[in-house]
Amino acid sequence: MLRIEIQSAPPVVKLLCAGRIVLGVEAETLRCMAMSRPERRVVVDLRRIYAMDAAGLGLLVELHCLAQQRAGRLTVANPSPWVRRLMALTNLKSVLQVAGSAATEVTDDDEDERQAMTA
Amino acid sequence: MPEASQSVEHEVLRRQFVFTGDAAAMIATRDSIMDFLHQHCADEHQEIDIMIALQEGLANAVLHGCRNDPSKIIRCAVDVTPQAINIIIKDPGEGFDISAATDSTDAGTNLTEHGRGICLMRGLMDEVHYRHGGSELQLQKLRTREP
Numbered sequence: 001m002l003r004i005e006i007q008s009a010p011p012v013v014k015l016l017c018a019g020r021i022v023l024g025v026e027a028e029t030l031r032c033m034a035m036s037r038p039e040r041r042v043v044v045d046l047r048r049i050y051a052m053d054a055a056g057l058g059l060l061v062e063l064h065c066l067a068q069q070r071a072g073r074l075t076v077a078n079p080s081p082w083v084r085r086l087m088a089l090t091n092l093k094s095v096l097q098v099a100g101s102a103a104t105e106v107t108d109d110d111e112d113e114r115q116a117m118t119a
Numbered sequence: 120m121p122e123a124s125q126s127v128e129h130e131v132l133r134r135q136f137v138f139t140g141d142a143a144a145m146i147a148t149r150d151s152i153m154d155f156l157h158q159h160c161a162d163e164h165q166e167i168d169i170m171i172a173l174q175e176g177l178a179n180a181v182l183h184g185c186r187n188d189p190s191k192i193i194r195c196a197v198d199v200t201p202q203a204i205n206i207i208i209k210d211p212g213e214g215f216d217i218s219a220a221t222d223s224t225d226a227g228t229n230l231t232e233h234g235r236g237i238c239l240m241r242g243l244m245d246e247v248h249y250r251h252g253g254s255e256l257q258l259q260k261l262r263t264r265e266p
Contacts (some may be wrong), residue, residue, distance in 0.1 A: 021144070050167070052200040054236040058235065090239060091224060091225065
């Protein structure tokens with residue numbers, strides 16, 4: 001089960017996800033939700049995600065690439081310990097922009113996103 | 120719906136699942152297997168580890184072993200012993216090059232939507248082995264003995 005709360009503050013939209021992002025309905029729900037947004041910068045908050053699989057990780061990469069094609073940006077915010085573990089196992093920290101974890105700084109250039117992430 | 124059978128021999132509880140090679144049947148089978156394993160997992164963390172690894176194995180069998188063809192059959196055997204939970208997944212495919220499937224993920228250069236399942240399985244389970252060229256997958260998760 002996946003619940004998504006949308007917080008829009010153009011040009012940034014924050015998608016607060018709760019539950020799991022796995023192959024099937026959950027991954028498709030997040031895909032449709034993210035792709036339907038007009039905002040150029042998308043923040044996917046994963047602090048309340050307790051399970052994710054390769055399909056969910058692949059979706060983050062897909063959304064990252066799509067955002068780049070649109071001259072936008074995808075940020076993975078506040079990954080839960082589970083998500084951080086999976087990203088480490090699959091070396092995704094070098095591929096995706098991740099913020100809100102202890103090892104990552106948010107610069108002044110990301111003020112819009114920082115406000116969105118901490119709201 | 121997946122077919123299932125069960126047997127008990129010398130403290131080994133075994134269930135066999137047979138399902139068609141399409142995504143819908145795979146998801147239903149994943150849920151059936153996890154319903155069975157729920158009571159045998161040490162805790163929620165172990166249960167989630169097994170669920171994700173299991174799903175990766177089943178998804179690969181459907182996608183690569185069966186090309187999402189519902190006319191093909193996948194067999195999954197789940198053994199619960201005092202020491203471990205063992206899962207064997209067999210698909211009718213011809214197998215694959217395991218190193219080619221994982222190289223870019225291992226290098227941190229994988230920008231595709233695919234190719235992370237094997238890395239996840241290796242990180243979440245205690246043992247991961249492919250046999251018969253890749254058409255058979257064996258997963259093992261050691262059990263924590265209850266005090």
